Amino acid sequence: MRVRVVTPLLFAAVLFVALDAGATSGTAFGESSRVAALAGAAVAPPGDSGSMLENPAGLGDVKEPELLLGASVARLRLGFGRDGEAGSERTRTIGGFGLAVATPLPGPEWLARLRLGIALYLPADRALRVAVDEREDRPLSPVYDGRPDRMSALGALGYAFGKELRVGLGVVMAPNLATPTEVSYDADRADGVEKDVMVRLDRDLEMSLSPFFGVRAEPLEMLSLGVAYRAHAVSRAGGSQRTVAGGILADDPIDYYQFWDPARLSAGFALGPWHGARLSFQATHARWSEFRTGMNRSLEPAFDDTLELGGGLEWQALPWLVARGGFRHEPSPIPPQTGPTNYLGADTEELSLGAGADFRKLFRAPLALDVHARTRLSAEQSADKDPERLGDASASLPGQQIDNLGYPGFRSSASYWQVGFSLKIFIGKERKP
Amino acid sequence: MFRGVTRAVGLVALAVAVVGCGEPPPPAPSAVIRACPASLCVGDDFATSVHLDAKKSAPRLTLVEAPPEPDEPPLQLLWSFAGAEMLFDDESVPTSADILVSSRADRPLHVTLRVENAAGGVSEALKTISITPLGDDGSCPLPDPIDDDSEDCLAIGPAGL
Numbered sequence: 001m002r003v004r005v006v007t008p009l010l011f012a013a014v015l016f017v018a019l020d021a022g023a024t025s026g027t028a029f030g031e032s033s034r035v036a037a038l039a040g041a042a043v044a045p046p047g048d049s050g051s052m053l054e055n056p057a058g059l060g061d062v063k064e065p066e067l068l069l070g071a072s073v074a075r076l077r078l079g080f081g082r083d084g085e086a087g088s089e090r091t092r093t094i095g096g097f098g099l100a101v102a103t104p105l106p107g108p109e110w111l112a113r114l115r116l117g118i119a120l121y122l123p124a125d126r127a128l129r130v131a132v133d134e135r136e137d138r139p140l141s142p143v144y145d146g147r148p149d150r151m152s153a154l155g156a157l158g159y160a161f162g163k164e165l166r167v168g169l170g171v172v173m174a175p176n177l178a179t180p181t182e183v184s185y186d187a188d189r190a191d192g193v194e195k196d197v198m199v200r201l202d203r204d205l206e207m208s209l210s211p212f213f214g215v216r217a218e219p220l221e222m223l224s225l226g227v228a229y230r231a232h233a234v235s236r237a238g239g240s241q242r243t244v245a246g247g248i249l250a251d252d253p254i255d256y257y258q259f260w261d262p263a264r265l266s267a268g269f270a271l272g273p274w275h276g277a278r279l280s281f282q283a284t285h286a287r288w289s290e291f292r293t294g295m296n297r298s299l300e301p302a303f304d305d306t307l308e309l310g311g312g313l314e315w316q317a318l319p320w321l322v323a324r325g326g327f328r329h330e331p332s333p334i335p336p337q338t339g340p341t342n343y344l345g346a347d348t349e350e351l352s353l354g355a356g357a358d359f360r361k362l363f364r365a366p367l368a369l370d371v372h373a374r375t376r377l378s379a380e381q382s383a384d385k386d387p388e389r390l391g392d393a394s395a396s397l398p399g400q401q402i403d404n405l406g407y408p409g410f411r412s413s414a415s416y417w418q419v420g421f422s423l424k425i426f427i428g429k430e431r432k433p
Numbered sequence: 434m435f436r437g438v439t440r441a442v443g444l445v446a447l448a449v450a451v452v453g454c455g456e457p458p459p460p461a462p463s464a465v466i467r468a469c470p471a472s473l474c475v476g477d478d479f480a481t482s483v484h485l486d487a488k489k490s491a492p493r494l495t496l497v498e499a500p501p502e503p504d505e506p507p508l509q510l511l512w513s514f515a516g517a518e519m520l521f522d523d524e525s526v527p528t529s530a531d532i533l534v535s536s537r538a539d540r541p542l543h544v545t546l547r548v549e550n551a552a553g554g555v556s557e558a559l560k561t562i563s564i565t566p567l568g569d570d571g572s573c574p575l576p577d578p579i580d581d582d583s584e585d586c587l588a589i590g591p592a593g594l
Contacts, residue, residue: 082515082516082540084540085515085516135559183496197496197497199496387566393472393561393563394471394472394563397471397472397565397575397576398574398575398576399565399566399568399574399575400565400566401471401472401563401564401565402541402563402564402565402566403472403541403561403562403563403564404541405541405543405561407540407541408540
């Protein structure tokens with residue numbers, strides 16, 4: 001009894017310590033191995049500690065305290081070439097580490113139906129990267145540039161209303177940076193012009209919260225339904241930028257904007273298990289039209305909202321072994337790039353494979369290991385510039401000056417390969433529903 | 434068994450922590466490009482020399498012009514080009530601080546300057562020599578010649594803004 005009470009309290013303590021530490025979740029491509037192997041089609045099937053973001057209602061399926069540790073490594077290739085020129089490639093290795101905990105609460109049955117969960121993700125390369133280019137025409141991928149480069153965290157609650165209905169809600173945290181800066185000049189301060197310049201910096205990291213919630217129902221023995229919504233996640237960096245020189249004061253505040261993820265509404269269903277197999281389908285509406293540039297400006301024309309379609313299969317091949325596979329079609333949100341911006345991206349197909357071994361059934365060890373491999377392959381994007389939409393690069397010269405980095409047109413492609421694992425450690429005893 | 438797993442997880446966490454604690458990056462230099470003229474008429478076809486000057490680059494990030502100290506090693510410079518086909522004029526080489534280039538000018542010429550200081554810090558600046566479409570009468574609307582000190586020869590980079 002003591003273990004049953006102490007363990008969930010310990011998890012709750014970890015949750016609140018982690019939140020207080022300002023850790024953050026929801027990093028792109030940082031899903032758990034099971035979710036990645038299902039190509040994200042995890043809104044309807046039973047959930048676990050690794051699928052809280054996809055549908056927090058799945059927390060209601062957690063029957064015992066569990067700790068999930070995961071890691072993944074990926075290779076990203078982005079190709080870009082202007083028409084009539086040799087193309088160039090940017091390649092990057094992206095890795096990261098994930099942690100999630102979920103537990104039912106101790107106590108009477110009404111309280112034991114409540115589950116708590118947190119998830120953290122830490123990129124191997126950078127804890128946070130917000131890059132705002134001075135040129136708006138720099139070729140950038142809104143899907144791959146920046147989004148994998150942030151630490152993230154979420155906290156969630158799930159509640160099981162009997163066997164048929166589960167609901168859940170949570171918040172994803174995104175960091176914001178307040179950066180008031182003052183630059184002043186004092187000719188008598190020191191010897192040398194450069195040393196007479198004084199720069200006063202103030203930096204404060206604040207957290208903003210993006211809510212998400214979901215429902216999962218099992219109206220029939222072999223049918224599950226799920227719906228989940230999560231708000232868009234952004235980070236901002238801003239503050240006054242005052243420059244004082246004698247009696248002259250210039251205040252040009254900055255407002256940098258990093259669009260991490262669009263708001264998503266997902267709905268899906270799962271069939272099974274039937275002969276050990278469960279098939280899930282999912283449609284996700286992503287509100288990419290809310291995308292804003294690094295300078296916090298809306299785009300004209302705006303990005304398109306997209307409807308992603310995907311499915312996943314879980315098959316209990318052996319009592320201790322599950323095989324998984326998934327597919328997702330991700331339409332590109334990027335409209336034809338005929339104007340001043342050069343956003344890279346095209347329709348993408350995601351294919352994934354994975355497996356899960358439950359060592360409780362193999363060695364009686366309280367462990368489960370999931371592995372996955374997935375690839376995301378994009379079609380080739382092609383863009384032709386319209387000189388009339390490019391504007392004038394230099395107002396002080398007569399005529400129209402064209403300096404766009406995508407002129408006269410360009411093509412791009414992308415591929416992403418990832419492998420990863422999640423190790424689940426079961427702690428305490430299973431709580432019977 | 435469980436204790437062994439706990440130890441293994443602890444060791445992995447320790448290894449991650451050690452790997453994650455890297456050296457801070459070296460201080461970055463300032464890369465500054467001054468280009469004149471800043472635009473060429475479409476079809477210039479290597480007729481005009483563009484003067485590219487990196488002499489305002491500095492061994493450290495700075496808000497004002499900061500030439501290197503006398504005993505400081507020189508900056509390592511490297512020019513690279515994309516976009517329009519280009520040629521080096523005279524004796525210019527891509528590691529000089531001061532070069533002359535010409536371009537076919539059928540499209541913009543994108544000039545990148547890479548600057549490395551003695552500490553190994555690296556900065557890059559990008560400047561595009563734009564193209565100006567010809568007027569309705571087929572003439573080049575740009576003034577000729579362009580003064581090297583004119584506002585259209587803006588420097589691009591941290592110290593040039």
